[in-house]
Amino acid sequence: MQPIFVLVHSPSVGPSTWNPVAERLTAKGHQVRVPSLLHVGAGEPPFWPRAAEAVRAGLQGVPTDHPLILVAHSNAGLFLPSVRSVLDHPVTGSVFVDAALPARTGPTPVAPPELLDFLRPMAVNGTLPRWTDWWDEADIAPMFSGPAMRRKVVAEQPRLPLAYYEQHIPVPEGWDDHPCSYLLFGPPYEDMATDAHERGWRTAHLPGAHLHQIVDPVGTARQLLELTVGEA
Numbered sequence: 378m379q380p381i382f383v384l385v386h387s388p389s390v391g392p393s394t395w396n397p398v399a400e401r402l403t404a405k406g407h408q409v410r411v412p413s414l415l416h417v418g419a420g421e422p423p424f425w426p427r428a429a430e431a432v433r434a435g436l437q438g439v440p441t442d443h444p445l446i447l448v449a450h451s452n453a454g455l456f457l458p459s460v461r462s463v464l465d466h467p468v469t470g471s472v473f474v475d476a477a478l479p480a481r482t483g484p485t486p487v488a489p490p491e492l493l494d495f496l497r498p499m500a501v502n503g504t505l506p507r508w509t510d511w512w513d514e515a516d517i518a519p520m521f522s523g524p525a526m527r528r529k530v531v532a533e534q535p536r537l538p539l540a541y542y543e544q545h546i547p548v549p550e551g552w553d554d555h556p557c558s559y560l561l562f563g564p565p566y567e568d569m570a571t572d573a574h575e576r577g578w579r580t581a582h583l584p585g586a587h588l589h590q591i592v593d594p595v596g597t598a599r600q601l602l603e604l605t606v607g608e609a
Contacts, residue, residue, distance in 0.1 A: 380444040380469050381408040382601070385432060385460070387451035388417040388424075388541070389508040390588075391533035393526075394450065397594035398601070405598070405608075410435050414453070418537040425546045429459040441465040446605050448472045450590065455485050458552035468555050470605040474597070475562040475587055478569050479552070481576075484545035493542060500539040507534040520588040530591070558604040560597070562589040579604055 382402055384395035392411045399409040412435025417427045436445075444467045449457050454476030461468055479485050488496065499505055509517050509531050521527035559573035562585045574580045581600050583589060590597040602608040 378442075378444060379407065380446045380606070381410060381436075381439060382446050382448060383432065383436065384409060384411045385447065385449045385453045385456070386411070386414060387453045387508075388414045388428060388535070389452065389537060390530060391415055391535070393529045393533055394588060394591055395448075397522075397526075398590050398597050401594045401598035402601070405602070407602075410439070412436070415533065415535055418535055418541050422538075422540050422544055424541050424544055425456060425459055428453075428456040429463045432456075432460045433463050436464070436466065439466065442467070444469045446470040446472065446601075448474060448601060449476050450474045451587065452477050452487060455479055455487060455546050458548045459546060461552045462549045470555060471553070471557045472560060472601055472604055473557070473569070473573065474560045474590065474601075475566045476559075476569065477566075478559075478572055479546070479548045482548070484547050486545050488542040496539060496542055503538050503540065504536050505539055505542075507531065507536055509534060520586045520592070522592045526591055530588070556605075560600050560604065562587060 384399055386392050386394050392413050395411045399411050402409045412432045414428055414431045417424050417431060447457055447460060447468055454473045457471055458479050496505060499511065558579040559570050561567065561570040561580065561582045570580050581604055583593065583596050583600050585592055
């Protein structure tokens with residue numbers, strides 16, 4: 378039975394950051410789900426259970442014996458152990474795409490101290506600006522394939538509470554009881570790719586900015602297939 382690709386977007390952005398890759402995988406004959414995590418930051422903490430439940434809700438209608446490949450981008454990588462723990466489906470692979478990694482033991486902070494120091498002055502009544510508003514235009518513009526895609530991604534972004542980045546996410550033991558791999562885009566995540574390699578995971582490099590999956594969905598889909606099902 379061919380596994381379903383479950384493309385999990387960062388809660389800082391939205392599902393449109395995965396839709397172009399989903400279209401490429403579908404065109405190659407694969408089943409794909411792109412669950413929405415847009416409402417993970419609503420309400421009071423803890424936020425991580427909502428992320429896991431959002432992925433499970435996005436798999437409604439999928440038989441529990443159907444295998445899955447989990448693919449997480451950016452800080453969605455921190456949620457994969459929790460996601461794995463709430464799923465009844467067999468998971469045959471996990472891919473971290475330019476993503477943060479769960480701690481090897483113990484809870485994982487969503488943001489390191491230096492990022493929290495950067496974010497706290499931005500918060501207004503505990504709420505942060507949209508992710509793309511954190512950075513200079515020179516940093517943001519190269520991340521997009523064109524104006525239309527940029528408008529789409531920017532429009533759907535949530536404004537997350539600062540508390541989202543202050544949370545620690547549990548790492549259930551045994552979550553990585555299946556092949557895991559790492560796809561690196563750019564230098565900010567090189568240390569994560571190195572960590573993945575040291576864990577014995579397969580790694581690959583597709584040079585680009587942090588949202589490279591929307592700039593090169595063909596190349597991203599190809600790398601995902603090579604890392605998981607051995608298909609180009």
